[in-house]
Each structure stands twice: as structure tokens, then as C-alpha cells.
Amino acid sequence: MTASNNYVVGLYDDEDVLLEAVQKVRKSGVHIEEVYTPFPVHGLDEVLGYKRTRLPVAAFLFGLLGTILAFTMMIGMYTIDWKMNIGGKDFLPLPDFIPIAFELTVLISALGMVNVFFVVSNLKPWGIPRIFDLRTTDNLHLIALNLDANTIPVEELRKVLKETGAVEVNDKTFE
Amino acid sequence: MEINITKEEQFNFTSRFKKILGIVLVVGILAVIGGIVVGISGGEEHHGAEHEATEVTEEFRTGEGSGDGPRTHAPGTGDPQAFDMAAVEHGPDWVTRLFANLWINNLFFTGLAIIGVFFVAIQYVSQAGWSTGFLRIPLAMGAWLPYAGVLMLVVFWFGSHDLFHWTHEGLYEKFLADGKTPNPEYDEIIAGKEAYLNTAFYIGRTIAYFIIWAGAFYFLRKKSLEEDINGGTSYWYTLRKYSAIFLVLFAVTSSTAAWDWVMSIDPHWFSTLFGWYVFSSWWVSGLAAITLVVILLREHGYLKVVNANHVHDLGKFVFAFSIFWTYLWFSQFLLIYYANIPEESIYFIERLSSDYYSPIFFINLVINFVFPFFVLMTRDAKRHSIFLKITCIAILFGHWLDFYLMVTPGVMKEYGGFGLLETGLTLIYGAAFLFVTFTALSKVPLVPKNHPMLEESLHHHI
Secondary structure (H helix, E strand, C coil): CCCCCEEEEEEECCHHHHHHHHHHHHHCCCCCCEEECCCCCCCHHHHCCCCCCCHHHHHHHHHHHHHHHHHHHHHHHHHHHCCCCCCCCCCCCHHHHHHHHHHHHHHHHHHHHHHHHHHHCCCCCCCCCCCCCHHHHCCCEEEEEECCCCCCCHHHHHHHHHHCCCCEEEEEECC | CCCCCCCCCECCCCHHHHHHHHHHHHHHHHHHHHHHHHHHCCCCCCHHHHCCCCHHHHHHHHHHHHCCCCCCCCCCCCCCCCCCHHHHHCCCCHHHHHHHHHHHHHHHHHHHHHHHHHHHHHHHHCCCCCCHHHCHHHHHHHHHHHHHHHHHHHHHHHHHHHHCHHHCHHHHCCECCCCCCECCCCCHHHHHCCCCCCHHHHHHHHHHHHHHHHHHHHHHHHHHHHHHHHCCCHHHHHHHHHHHHHHHHHHHHHHHHHHHHCHHHCCCCCCCCHHHHHHHHHHHHHHHHHHHHHHHHHHCCCCCCCCHHHHHHHHHHHHHHHHHHHHHHHHHHHHHHHHCCHHHHHHHHHHHCCCCHHHHHHHHHHHHHHHHHHHCCCHHHHHCHHHHHHHHHHHHHHHHHHHHHHHHHHHHHHHCCCCHHHHHHHHHHHHHHHHHHHHHHHCCECCCCCCCCHHHHHCCCC
């Protein structure tokens, strides 16, 4: 993230207007840093040109970690450290290990995925979220334009946002 | 946004396609004849016969016949002579093998057909809109049901003694004709199940299943075709109501059908989730068949209303339910393995201690779980038809193998084989099934154009 803290934000009260606005703003060569919406807007990530999330990869790797962890734990406990004769089964009863391996796979995969998501979305405990406008949690959508990422002058940016149907255009500076 | 796609489509069952199916049919018939000739002239294809009668196979022969697990002899059935001598002294002949294979294919293709109807009913009851565009394809698969019913009854009528141990009359008489001498064939356990496992009731049940299933098929199709002409939403509500009723009936009949047609092959053995196990096998192979047909029709220029999103969702279905099948497979296996009760574990001993069946046992798991799990895991694989096609074909073969593994060890004991007979019969059934399905499909419009949810299906986006 760039060091700049100076933004121009446009507020929209309709998701269809927002979707078209995002397309128009991008077409006019303006770089959009982020869009904030009070609810998920279908197709927004596509018009923003975002790459697909790699969260499934994280999920798979964490799941694999969970499986390995589970088998290591059970083999360590039951096959190496403290053998017990339960119903005359082997000391390496793989079918018996599968339910626990499955549970730990799901658990580690889910926990890992949630935590990766938190970190990536700047919801980590040590992160300070940037709140552009509190109304984005209520009824307004917001397009945030970073002034340093755009070479176009501020006046021009404000005009673009106004033209695409923004109900309000504000400046926002973070400390 | 209005999407302009033609909704007036008609599947053309070309003579070229019919010719291909005809060739498959002829090849199948030749293979079956070849298999029978080999069978009559000595049956060298009985791989199982090669290995010696080891201790374990000896054990399960005894276990199979004596009405009890191999290690216990309950009072009253303790007589170790009380097993089917005929089946032990020499392996089952080619007739038994033919019936076993007819039965496997009956089960497998009946499954595909009823899953077609089940899929349609599910869509109505869950008020799903995404699937509307290709709903005619699962519906067409149901057209096989009347033929399946006739085949099921005919094969049972002629092959019941070969397929089902419990159909032998002598098992139920405690004493011989004089009323005093104990009947050596008497089997206390099977006799205890006589109220359910008797030929008259069995045939009655089978007829009832097919009346319910084929009835549901004809009703759904009739109403859906009327909707094509008249439009409106009233048909949708009618179909939803009757689909719900069908699902309730199917919940029961799918389980009891699985007991009747599959589980009663091993009449001493039982598994409480066997109905679900068979259903899951049917369901995932039915989904694979639907997906495969949808993809192939799209590649041949049909089904313009179906886009990559629909194919993606079908891929998710196939992916999820191959895991579901594995879940049930494993639930059944783990409990039997862990409890280790002889009369339950005999089922897996038969399959795991045999040199012939144990590789198939593991191949079954690899094809039906490991392969689809890793191939269909990513989003891209589910959106690109080549991966889906390969996986669907693998799953269809894998679940045929699953039914092979459910039927053959019980019917053929350790003398099961895989050769011309198996291949040929499957080709015949496959060609016949496809012929019936595509004939049914070609007679109706390919897209239910007045379905109230068609517009939703066109806009389906994930």
C-alpha cells in the first residue's frame, strides 16, 4: 500500500448505479483503490477486474496440514509411544484414524482459511481499519480513489464521480 | 438484461448416432456369445478358481451356508453340513455368471433411470431454477424405467435360484416330510426372515417400486409437456406437490429396493445403511450421466441455454456426491471393521481375503473417491468440460464396478471373473439405455420453454 492518505470518495445509493459507475470510472482511466458496500454486490469484483481469490489454495494447504497433523499425532501416540490392544486391532489401524484425521482436516482448514482471510482483509488485531464513511455499513456504497495513485487532477476525479451518479463526493484524509 | 437465446430446440436422434449404438449393441452381443462359449467349454476365465481353497475361503464357504458366522455355531444351526453342497463342490457355471451380470446391469441402469426422475423431483421440491434449461435430460433418462422393471422381473423369474440363496424352498422347512427328521438344509436365520423374504412378496414389492417410479416419471413428463403448450405457473405448483409426494415414497422404496435387490443376495448379512449406500452409488452415477449428456449435447450444438455456470454446478454435484458415496462406504466399512462381529465382517472378508476381489475393492475406492476428489477439486476443472467428461466416465465405470462388487462375491463366491460376458452385457445394456433415453429426448422439446424458472436459469451466474 502506498504511503498516501489522501482520498476522494464518491457515495452511491444504488448498486446498479454503482456497478455502472465502476465501469465508467475505470474506463476513463481512473484507478479505483477499493469499493465499500453495505452488502455483497453480485458481479462487483468482475467489473473491478479483481483476480480470483486464492483462498481455496490456502484452504487446501491448511487441510493437508490438518491431515498430516492428525496422522502424526495418532501414530505418535498410539503406534510409537503407547501401544494399546483395542479389540485385537493393529497398532496402526488406519481405518480407525480416518474419522479423527477428517475432523482435524476440516478444523485446521477452516481455522486457517478464516485467519488468512482476516489478515488479507486487514481485519487482523494489529491492523487499523480505514473507515471512509460510516454510512457504508448502512445504506451507501463508496468508491475510494487514491490521489497519489492517479495522475489525473482532483477536480477531474470529483467530476468523474459526480457524472457517474454519486450522491455525494467527499475528500478524506487519514492521519 | 434480456438474454436472447433460442428456447425452441429439438434433439435430433440422427441415424449416424443410431448406427453407432447399433454397432455397440452388436459388439456386445458377440462378446456375450463369446463369453458363453468360453463358459460352456470349461470357463478358463474364472480367475478365482485358480487359487487354492485357502483356509479363509474355506471359512467363508462354511459361513455362507451354515447360517452363521465362521467362528460361532449357534444352537439349532450348528450343523456344519447344512450348507449348499452344490455351490461348494464345483464353482458356479456360466449360467450363474450370466444371471449375476444381468443383475448387475439391471441394478446399475435402473439406478441411472430412477435418478433421472429423482433429480427432476428434487429440483421442483427445492424450488431450484438453475437447472431448468437441461431438465429434459434427466427426465428422458426415466424412460428406461418400464424396460428396467420388465428386465428385473424376467431375470428374477429365471435366475432367482442362481442369484438368491433365500429362494431355495428347503431352507424354510425345519423337518423333512416325515415330520421328525431334522431337515439338513434348514436355515434358522433365513427361515426367520421368511415373512419378508418370500418370492410372492418380493415380486409384489418389485412391481410396486416400478409402478411408483415409472408412474412418477410419466406424471412429471406429462405435466411438463402440458406446460410447454399452455404455460403459466399452475403446472409448476402441481409438479412441486407431486414431486414431494414422490420423494417421500422414493425415500422408502429406494432403501427397500436396495435390501431386496442387493442386500438379500447375502441373506445372512445385513447392514443398516445399505439402502443409503446403494442410493448414493445410484445418485452419483446418475449425476455423472446427466453431466456427461449435457456436456456432449452442448458440444454438438444443442442446449444453448446451458452455459459454463450450469456445467460448473453439475461438476460440484458430481464432486460433492462422490465424497458422499465415500462417506457412506466408509461409515459402513468402519463400523463393521471396528465391531468385528463375524456375521457382519464376513461381507468384507469375502471381498478382502480374495486375491481376485481385493484389488477391485481398492480400485473401486480409487476411481470413485480419490480420482474425482483430486481432479474436480479446483474451480477450473469443474468449468472445463474435458476434466468433467473424464471424471464422469470414470465414475460411471467405477460405480458399475461398485455394483459388481456388491453382487458377484455373493452370487459367484470366489469364482467371480471379468471377461467377455461382463463387457458384452454392459455394452448391450448401455446401448439399449442410451437408445431409449435419446428416443425419449428426441420426441419432446429439448428446453421446457414455458417453465416459470427458465429465465432464472438463463441468468444463472456463479
